[in-house]
Amino acid sequence: MKPNLLKPQPVQDSVMAPEPTFALHGQPSLGLSSLAEALKAGLSQRRYRFQTEASEPHLVLNFITPTAALPYRRRAQATFVLSLLELPEIPAEPVKALYQYLVRALSNMLLVYAPGQGAHFLTLELGHFVEPEGERFIERLLDRIEPIASSTLVINNIFDPELEPELWQGDAQTKALSKAGELLKAWDLLPAPFPIEEILSPQDLRHVKRLYGIGGLSYGNLSARRDDKRFWMSASGVDKAKLREIGRDILLVKDYDAEANAMRLSVPPRLEPRRVSVDAIEHWLIYREHPSVQAIIHVHAWMDGVPSTQFNYPCGTYQLGEAVAEQVRQAKDPASAVIGLKNHGLTITGRSVEEILKRIEGRLLNQVPMS
Numbered sequence: 001m002k003p004n005l006l007k008p009q010p011v012q013d014s015v016m017a018p019e020p021t022f023a024l025h026g027q028p029s030l031g032l033s034s035l036a037e038a039l040k041a042g043l044s045q046r047r048y049r050f051q052t053e054a055s056e057p058h059l060v061l062n063f064i065t066p067t068a069a070l071p072y073r074r075r076a077q078a079t080f081v082l083s084l085l086e087l088p089e090i091p092a093e094p095v096k097a098l099y100q101y102l103v104r105a106l107s108n109m110l111l112v113y114a115p116g117q118g119a120h121f122l123t124l125e126l127g128h129f130v131e132p133e134g135e136r137f138i139e140r141l142l143d144r145i146e147p148i149a150s151s152t153l154v155i156n157n158i159f160d161p162e163l164e165p166e167l168w169q170g171d172a173q174t175k176a177l178s179k180a181g182e183l184l185k186a187w188d189l190l191p192a193p194f195p196i197e198e199i200l201s202p203q204d205l206r207h208v209k210r211l212y213g214i215g216g217l218s219y220g221n222l223s224a225r226r227d228d229k230r231f232w233m234s235a236s237g238v239d240k241a242k243l244r245e246i247g248r249d250i251l252l253v254k255d256y257d258a259e260a261n262a263m264r265l266s267v268p269p270r271l272e273p274r275r276v277s278v279d280a281i282e283h284w285l286i287y288r289e290h291p292s293v294q295a296i297i298h299v300h301a302w303m304d305g306v307p308s309t310q311f312n313y314p315c316g317t318y319q320l321g322e323a324v325a326e327q328v329r330q331a332k333d334p335a336s337a338v339i340g341l342k343n344h345g346l347t348i349t350g351r352s353v354e355e356i357l358k359r360i361e362g363r364l365l366n367q368v369p370m371s
């Protein structure tokens with residue numbers, strides 16, 4: 001056990017946003033125009049600097065309409081796009097009916113405003129929560145939006161084609177991960193990925209893939225420790241019920257490169273690797289701090305009475321990783337923790353993949369409570 005593995009180190013200043021900036025894009029509809037002004041004033045009050053689109057803002061408020069859900073084309077990967085849409089009424093099944101706008105506008109988050117009723121938020125992770133109109137409405141909206149603008153996405157991968165030949169076909173851990181993926185599917189804990197290919201043009205799909213390494217949205221991920229520094233983890237956007245190929249379905253994470261703000265992976269040579277799950281930073285933070293943690297499973301499901309993070313940070317941000325790691329640190333046994341991710345799902349640590357599955361079997365609720 002090396003002492004430096006135990007000491008959590010803050011993310012480098014260079015990747016943090018000391019003074020977040022924001023920009024507006026698109027034309028707000030009538031109902032949204034006063035909301036836009038109020039949000040703009042509120043963000044400025046909270047020391048967010050308004051920027052023209054020429055540079056690379058941290059947050060973009062992208063105004064769309066039902067017929068023109070046009071994307072804001074990021075120049076910087078770390079730009080968070082909140083798309084805003086006005087509707088006379090919120091549909092009965094908001095996630096089902098509105099998720100397409102979120103994806104079509106290539107946004108990280110969608111705010112649907114129904115004048116007189118309130119705002120519904122949708123997140124990329126299928127989160128859905130409501131702020132009714134009334135007292136402190138703008139403040140409450142900003143409380144949802146603002147911390148995201150200053151969060152740091154860790155979605156870049158650096159691939160080192162140096163994986164030991166004896167691991168090219170995987171090991172006992174990767175076999176356990178494949179099995180666990182099949183089981184999660186059988187337990188109906190892997191929601192069907194959103195059919196992103198059906199609603200995006202090939203050009204937009206390429207844009208999404210470049211930005212997030214998403215090859216078709218898919219939810220949940222699993223990992224298992226290989227040794228004191230490295231761990232195996234499922235790839236991004238792949239079917240978790242069919243984890244087979246090393247470097248494509250399962251990757252070996254060896255480190256987080258703070259300077260490049262990227263995960264470093266060992267992959268077999270002569271293979272076009274897929275990206276690792278965006279939650280790799282979260283798992284990395286947990287493994288680094290707790291040598292006793294041997295496996296981690298993340299599902300979009302819930303369990304009654306679990307401790308939870310307080311804010312809905314998006315997947316793949318350093319801040320979500322830190323918030324989860326903090327809850328793991330507080331757990332009676334960090335190697336046997338079930339942590340709630342607010343409006344999102346669960347991260348579960350264990351002594352092996354099998355041990356986690358045994359512990360959670362029959363205890364998970366498929367519906368994540370939203371607040």
Ligand SMILES: [Zn+2]
Nearest residue numbers: 125220315345
């Ligand atoms: Zn998730």
